[in-house]
Amino acid sequence: MPRRSVLRGLGAVGATGLLAACGVKPAYVAEDRRAGRDLSGRERSVTFANWPLYIDTDDDDPRKRPSLDAFRERTGIAVRYTEEINDNDEFFGKIGPALMNGQAVDRDLIVVSDWMAARFVRLGWVQKMDRAAQTNVADHLDPQLRRPVFDPGRLHSVPWQSGITGIAYNRRALGRELRSTRQLWDADLRGKVTLLSGLDESISLLMQGNGADVTRWTGDDFDAVCEQVEKLVATKHIRRFTGNDYIKDLASGDVLACQAYSGDVIQLQADNPDIEFVVPEEGGELWAESLMIPNLARHKANAEKLVDYYYEPEVAAELAAWVNYVCPVPAAQNVLADSGDEELAALAEDPLIFPDREMRSRLSIARDITASERKDMARRWNGIVGL
Numbered sequence: 001m002p003r004r005s006v007l008r009g010l011g012a013v014g015a016t017g018l019l020a021a022c023g024v025k026p027a028y029v030a031e032d033r034r035a036g037r038d039l040s041g042r043e044r045s046v047t048f049a050n051w052p053l054y055i056d057t058d059d060d061d062p063r064k065r066p067s068l069d070a071f072r073e074r075t076g077i078a079v080r081y082t083e084e085i086n087d088n089d090e091f092f093g094k095i096g097p098a099l100m101n102g103q104a105v106d107r108d109l110i111v112v113s114d115w116m117a118a119r120f121v122r123l124g125w126v127q128k129m130d131r132a133a134q135t136n137v138a139d140h141l142d143p144q145l146r147r148p149v150f151d152p153g154r155l156h157s158v159p160w161q162s163g164i165t166g167i168a169y170n171r172r173a174l175g176r177e178l179r180s181t182r183q184l185w186d187a188d189l190r191g192k193v194t195l196l197s198g199l200d201e202s203i204s205l206l207m208q209g210n211g212a213d214v215t216r217w218t219g220d221d222f223d224a225v226c227e228q229v230e231k232l233v234a235t236k237h238i239r240r241f242t243g244n245d246y247i248k249d250l251a252s253g254d255v256l257a258c259q260a261y262s263g264d265v266i267q268l269q270a271d272n273p274d275i276e277f278v279v280p281e282e283g284g285e286l287w288a289e290s291l292m293i294p295n296l297a298r299h300k301a302n303a304e305k306l307v308d309y310y311y312e313p314e315v316a317a318e319l320a321a322w323v324n325y326v327c328p329v330p331a332a333q334n335v336l337a338d339s340g341d342e343e344l345a346a347l348a349e350d351p352l353i354f355p356d357r358e359m360r361s362r363l364s365i366a367r368d369i370t371a372s373e374r375k376d377m378a379r380r381w382n383g384i385v386g387l
Contacts, residue, residue: 029125033295034125034127043298048080048306049091050081053083074309102296104298107294109306114157120156124295126292127300129307137308149365162286163261167181168250168257168259170256171274180209192255195238196243204366213364226381230384246259327353
């Protein structure tokens with residue numbers, strides 16, 4: 001079951017345009033208007049909104065979440081956990097009107113993709129966390145994820161899980177290896193390739209395939225990708241554009257190679273060991289989906305404790321063993337390696353969960369699409385994709 005959204009864009013207008021279309025103009029909230037009355041001391045609870053199937057569950061009772069239960073037992077803080085986030089833009093539209101109007105949203109902690117987190121930070125809709133109270137985050141956060149351009153110092157956000165956008169392919173059916181994004185355009189793959197439909201999900205890997213530095217890509221880099229993809233669509237080289245449904249295409253054999261997320265492929269490999277995931281020679285994109293505390297959250301201190309709890313290496317290891325995405329706590333690798341369990345020790349050696357130095361050298365965090373760029377870029381990309 002995929003954990004990233006099936007569709008990230010809402011047409012050419014995007015999330016900001018969606019709010020404008022509803023008659024609501026996005027508004028920046030100043031720092032001194034973000035904090036509400038924190039009731040954490042007297043109300044031992046926290047409300048946590050996340051994506052479906054993005055936390056450990058009990059094998060016998062999927063309603064139970066062992067790591068959350070252990071947090072409650074240790075701290076006395078009950079967690080109201082909801083799996084209500086299925087699409088970044090949809091969730092933005094759901095809580096955005098209240099946040100821009102200075103109203104609480106009845107959520108103390110949310111998880112969105114970093115490209116969407118950039119919008120929340122830019123609009124001033126989330127609060128700074130008290131890092132002095134989060135020693136585990138300070139000690140254990142992956143150095144490669146510490147300094148996103150949209151949130152210097154990671155003051156407003158903390159990665160929940162991370163992942164890699166690269167290439168997945170069926171090695172047996174293809175009969176050879178793929179090592180480069182450029183190889184997706186080989187003649188024998190005509191009609192057997194899919195790309196991700198979302199603007200933010202797709203373009204970075206394609207730019208890297210063209211040799212661009214995605215940490216500072218330009219409009220020319222974007223235009224070059226669009227022209228390239230337009231030609232591939234015209235020649236029917238690209239079978240279609242997908243959300244997470246590329247998983248079905250790859251598993252069924254309808255496609256031989258595609259853009260893919262590392263965590264999804266780990267799950268596919270359990271049923272089909274012929275499926276492989278590759279960080280291309282030209283590079284792959286490292287992304288994160290991050291925890292944030294919305295403005296006026298009623299239980300900010302409790303939310304900060306929950307965030308810090310998941311950065312304990314033992315807890316991070318428990319979560320990583322279940323979700324199989326890139327763990328943002330490198331110290332969790334030793335916990336799994338020393339567990340005495342053969343399967344858990346194998347996960348510790350998986351570079352798609354704990355990237356090694358060689359893989360990390362090929363991973364980059366792409367710069368965000370700015371507010372001034374987004375409308376025109378989304379319109380052009382969605383026109384190519386057919387959204």
